[in-house]
Structures are given as C-alpha cells and as structure tokens.
Amino acid sequence: MSETEKKKILLIATGGTIASAQGGEGLSPAVKPEELLDAVPGIREICNPHAVQILNIDSTNLQPENWVQMVRVIRESYDGYDGFVITHGTDTMAYTASALSYLIQNADKPIVLTGSQKPIGYGITDAGKNLTDSFTLACEKDMAGVYLVFDGKAIFGTRARKVKSKSYDAFESVNHPPAALIYDGRVVRYFSEEVRPGGPVFCEEVRPSVFLLKLIPGMNPDVLEYVGARYDVIVIESYGVGGVPFVDRRNFLTEVERLADQGKIVVVATQALFEGSDMSVYEVGRRAMSFPTLLQSCDMTVESVVTKMMWLLGQTQDREEIRKRFYEPVNRDLYPMLRGSKG
Numbered sequence: 001m002s003e004t005e006k007k008k009i010l011l012i013a014t015g016g017t018i019a020s021a022q023g024g025e026g027l028s029p030a031v032k033p034e035e036l037l038d039a040v041p042g043i044r045e046i047c048n049p050h051a052v053q054i055l056n057i058d059s060t061n062l063q064p065e066n067w068v069q070m071v072r073v074i075r076e077s078y079d080g081y082d083g084f085v086i087t088h089g090t091d092t093m094a095y096t097a098s099a100l101s102y103l104i105q106n107a108d109k110p111i112v113l114t115g116s117q118k119p120i121g122y123g124i125t126d127a128g129k130n131l132t133d134s135f136t137l138a139c140e141k142d143m144a145g146v147y148l149v150f151d152g153k154a155i156f157g158t159r160a161r162k163v164k165s166k167s168y169d170a171f172e173s174v175n176h177p178p179a180a181l182i183y184d185g186r187v188v189r190y191f192s193e194e195v196r197p198g199g200p201v202f203c204e205e206v207r208p209s210v211f212l213l214k215l216i217p218g219m220n221p222d223v224l225e226y227v228g229a230r231y232d233v234i235v236i237e238s239y240g241v242g243g244v245p246f247v248d249r250r251n252f253l254t255e256v257e258r259l260a261d262q263g264k265i266v267v268v269a270t271q272a273l274f275e276g277s278d279m280s281v282y283e284v285g286r287r288a289m290s291f292p293t294l295l296q297s298c299d300m301t302v303e304s305v306v307t308k309m310m311w312l313l314g315q316t317q318d319r320e321e322i323r324k325r326f327y328e329p330v331n332r333d334l335y336p337m338l339r340g341s342k343g
C-alpha cells in the first residue's frame with residue numbers, strides 16, 4: 001500500500017497495563033505511545049499512525065473528567081484523521097467505552113478502545129495482537145462509532161464488560177453479539193452502521209452524581225437515605241430479573257418511595273451478567289414498578305446505565321426528561337422490546 005493510500009489514524013494513549021513496566025511498587029504506566037507503535041512494526045504497514053499521550057495512568061485512577069479529555073482530543077482532531085485508537089487500562093475500559101458511546105454520537109469514523117492483560121514489553125503478551133487488531137478495525141472501510149477491541153473481538157462500546165481479571169479473553173459482549181471478529185488482518189463484520197447525515201455530536205458535560213449499590217441479603221435499607229443525600233441517581237444492582245426487598249425488617253421500598261419524593265432517580269439493575277431485567281415477572285418487581293418514577297436497566301449493562309445517567313445529568317436537570325431519555329436507545333445500548341410489560 002502506498003503512503004498516500006494509507007489511512008491516518010490517531011493513537012491516543014492513556015496508560016494501563018499495555019503501557020506499563022515493572023517499578024519498585026509494582027506495574028505502572030511508563031511506556032510512551034511512540035514506543036507502543038515501534039514495538040508493533042506491522043501497524044505502520046497498514047496505516048499512517050500519529051500518536052498523542054493525554055494521560056499515563058492505571059485506569060483504576062481514571063475519572064469522568066478524563067472521558068471529557070478524550071472527547072475533546074477526538075473533537076479537535078476529528079477532521080484530520082480517518083480513525084482513532086485509544087490505549088487504555090482494562091479495568092475501567094468498559095466504563096470508558098460506554099461513556100464515549102454517549103458523549104460521541106453519530107460518529108462516521110471508528111473510535112477503538114484497546115489495552116492488554118500483559119505489558120507490551122513482556123516476552124509473552126497480548127498487547128501486539130490487540131494493537132494490530134485495533135488499527136486494522138480503525139482502517140476498515142465504513143466502520144463508524146465506538147468499539148472495544150480485545151482478543152480478536154470488536155464489541156460495541158455500550159455492550160462491553162470485563163469478565164476475567166487475568167486471561168486474554170477478558171471482555172464479553174453482553175446481551176448483544178459482537179460487532180466483528182478480527183483475525184489474520186481481516187475484519188469479519190456482523191453489522192453495518194447507519195450514520196445519519198450531519199456528522200458527529202460531541203458532548204463534554206458529564207455529572208457523576210450516580211451511585212451504584214450492590215444489594216446483598218441483610219443489607220440495611222437506611223443506606224439509601226445516606227446515598228440519597230449525596231447523589232441524584234441511585235442504581236440498585238438487584239438480583240435476577242430485578243426486584244426490591246419489602247420484608248418488614250428491611251423494607252427497601254419505603255426508602256425508594258422517600259427517594260422518589262425527594263426527586264431522586266432510582267434504577268433497578270441486575271447482578272446477573274446476561275439477559276437483563278424484567279420487573280413484570282415477580283411480585284418483588286411489580287411492587288417496585290408501581291412507583292412510576294422507578295426505572296429498570298432492561299438489557300443495558302450496568303456500565304451503560306451508570307454512564308448514560310452521568311451523560312443525561314450533564315444535559316438536563318429535568319427528572320421527567322431524564323426518565324424518558326433513559327429508555328431511548330443510543331448506540332445499541334438497549335433493545336426497547338425487551339423492556340417487559342410493566343417496563
């Protein structure tokens with residue numbers, strides 16, 4: 001391929017294991033983005049990459065303000081590149097993938113997040129493959145939107161979840177098939193993206209006033225009073241298809257009602273990874289859904305629920321509008337028909 005035919009791809013480095021090296025206190029990001037490119041010479045054969053480092057952190061330390069930084073870099077360089085690859089720690093990469101899917105909508109170019117379980121400098125590592133696959137996807141014709149590429153899979157940004165802490169197949173596509181598989185330098189696509197005219201819509205407002213509460217048997221419902229005083233949205237990660245405990249001793253429904261009166265938004269999600277909520281099935285679900293202000297996650301991932309709410313809170317303070325827009329699908333995060341009869 002001649003130099004002029006090659007696509008221009010911007011590598012946006014943020015740190016993570018892929019860029020880490022052993023220091024006195026354990027692995028921490030150290031490698032520069034140019035070194036990532038130099039370590040995988042095949043990348044320069046398929047495209048014309050440029051690199052910028054906006055962060056060099058373990059993604060455990062990554063904050064919503066950093067998503068905004070990523071959006072800004074992509075917005076400012078959008079016209080100059082054909083695609084974007086963001087290297088990122090794997091631990092919170094699914095949150096970033098979801099967040100960027102809300103903050104950058106109707107993109108007509110690919111924005112690909114990747115990382116690795118082992119540092120690029122290790123003899124045995126998944127870093128080279130994940131980087132090569134990501135650049136391959138970023139160069140793919142008519143590819144558009146936000147993806148997470150890992151272990152040969154391209155997952156829609158709103159559907160990714162880290163499910164393994166050590167193995168190379170660390171990410172799962174939840175409640176949606178992967179967008180594509182990548183092997184031997186080829187992309188096998190299962191979907192084609194429909195991009196509306198008008199170009200990308202960037203948003204740089206995020207309000208992280210969202211609390212995620214994982215329900216366990218025996219939890220005292222007064223925890224809701226505490227978090228309700230500090231957050232606008234409370235996501236209760238409940239069980240199975242979704243329900244809220246109402247036994248006398250520990251009645252969460254009374255607290256949910258109090259939160260609704262205070263104008264707080266409560267979403268019931270599920271600890272089950274696959275298949276989502278349907279609160280119309282059981283009494284524990286139906287009783288909760290009798291509060292018209294209560295929402296359920298349906299088939300959205302918890303990462304999507306949390307970041308969608310942060311994005312919506314950044315757009316409006318109108319609770320009714322937030323509730324309405326929560327159920328509007330964005331970048332394949334939700335299949336409306338899976339909302340259930342009482343959804």
Ligand code: ASP
Nearest residue numbers: 016017058059089090091
């Ligand atoms: N702790 C690392 C991070 O998320 C893990 C990784 O990148 O795999 O930054």
